[in-house]
Amino acid sequence: MKLLKFVGNPVMAPNPENEWESLITCNPGVIYDKGIFYMLYRCAGNDEKHVIRFGLATSTDGFHFRRESNSPVFGPSEDGPDGGCVEDPRIVKFDNEFYITYAYRPFPPGRYWTFAHDVVLTPECGENAPTAIRENMGNTGLAVTTDFKSFRRLGRLTHSCLDDRDVILFPEKVNGKYVLMHRPKQYVGESYGVKYPSIWLKFSDDLLSWEDKPSTLLITGIEGTWEEKIGGSTPPIRTEAGWLVLYHGVEKGGVGHYRAGALLLDFNDPTKVIGRTPNPILEPEEDYETQGMYDGCVFPTGNVVVDGTLYVYYGAADKYVGVATCKVEELVDYLKSEECRV
Numbered sequence: 462m463k464l465l466k467f468v469g470n471p472v473m474a475p476n477p478e479n480e481w482e483s484l485i486t487c488n489p490g491v492i493y494d495k496g497i498f499y500m501l502y503r504c505a506g507n508d509e510k511h512v513i514r515f516g517l518a519t520s521t522d523g524f525h526f527r528r529e530s531n532s533p534v535f536g537p538s539e540d541g542p543d544g545g546c547v548e549d550p551r552i553v554k555f556d557n558e559f560y561i562t563y564a565y566r567p568f569p570p571g572r573y574w575t576f577a578h579d580v581v582l583t584p585e586c587g588e589n590a591p592t593a594i595r596e597n598m599g600n601t602g603l604a605v606t607t608d609f610k611s612f613r614r615l616g617r618l619t620h621s622c623l624d625d626r627d628v629i630l631f632p633e634k635v636n637g638k639y640v641l642m643h644r645p646k647q648y649v650g651e652s653y654g655v656k657y658p659s660i661w662l663k664f665s666d667d668l669l670s671w672e673d674k675p676s677t678l679l680i681t682g683i684e685g686t687w688e689e690k691i692g693g694s695t696p697p698i699r700t701e702a703g704w705l706v707l708y709h710g711v712e713k714g715g716v717g718h719y720r721a722g723a724l725l726l727d728f729n730d731p732t733k734v735i736g737r738t739p740n741p742i743l744e745p746e747e748d749y750e751t752q753g754m755y756d757g758c759v760f761p762t763g764n765v766v767v768d769g770t771l772y773v774y775y776g777a778a779d780k781y782v783g784v785a786t787c788k789v790e791e792l793v794d795y796l797k798s799e800e801c802r803v
Contacts, residue, residue, distance in 0.1 A: 466743075
């Protein structure tokens with residue numbers, strides 16, 4: 462099974478009229494509320510430090526988006542731990558507020574596509590500087606908004622000494638607990654039982670209290686396949702059959718093409734996997750997915766369901782935003798089939 466890509470892709474592309482989004486627009490968080498698709502998209506200009514911010518666009522049909530501002534709506538703080546860049550938002554709603562998990566660094570990463578894999582700029586600092594500062598490490602923060610115009614930073618969710626990104630909240634409690642999906646890069650080796658970075662779950666009584674909670678392994682990569690290194694992609698979707706979750710997989714130990722697969726998790730115990738797609742449901746094929754800052758990359762970060770249709774929003778080649786769709790029921794039925802049974 463494959464998601465159907467919108468013929469008008471990309472739905473968001475760099476805008477040369479605004480320097481802050483003139484080079485990159487990708488990896489959007491998207492949520493549907495009261496008839497409007499809200500998209501927070503990652504963007505950057507052509508500066509040497511490569512400062513990354515969020516822009517805002519909206520749509521009434523899920524395909525044609527309009528930019529809502531000539532300025533970023535959310536960016537690095539002036540003096541906080543997320544002072545270098547903000548990246549890859551994922552959005553869920555509790556009560557009347559939208560909670561956004563986002564990756565960040567204390568300093569801008571630089572033009573990472575010109576460096577070796579997983580290398581970023583690091584600051585000059587003393588030997589006693591904290592690891593997160595010394596290594597310009599990626600962490601994850603939480604922000605909240607009611608209108609996508611003003612935001613309140615709530616703080617760090619992940620351990621300061623772990624490169625822990627692809628952090629995604631479940632959109633509701635499970636058995637009275639909040640649930641968080643994460644991908645700590647250092648959780649590899651014999652003591653963790655995995656060779657490559659994998660997807661883990663945590664449970665908590667509070668949306669800001671995660672660091673002292675144990676992690677349970679959800680899935681790990683499969684050697685020699687399209688998904689050796691994996692990570693969560695989009696907020697889980699509640700269905701009658703369980704939690705529908707999209708994730709991304711990378712071949713060649715994390716240095717090859719990015720593709721996307723899907724999981725079906727038990728509704729009452731999301732650590733139990735009911736189904737897993739053996740083959741990707743989304744992969745780089747078009748020019749806007751194979752030619753950019755990272756050639757050969759589709760990276761879903763947002764999904765919504767409207768009238769039974771699943772809209773999946775993804776970064777393409779670290780430069781554009783695309784959307785692909787399917788009927789939710791069709792994907793869930795496929796995940797329940799023998800081909801996907803775990």
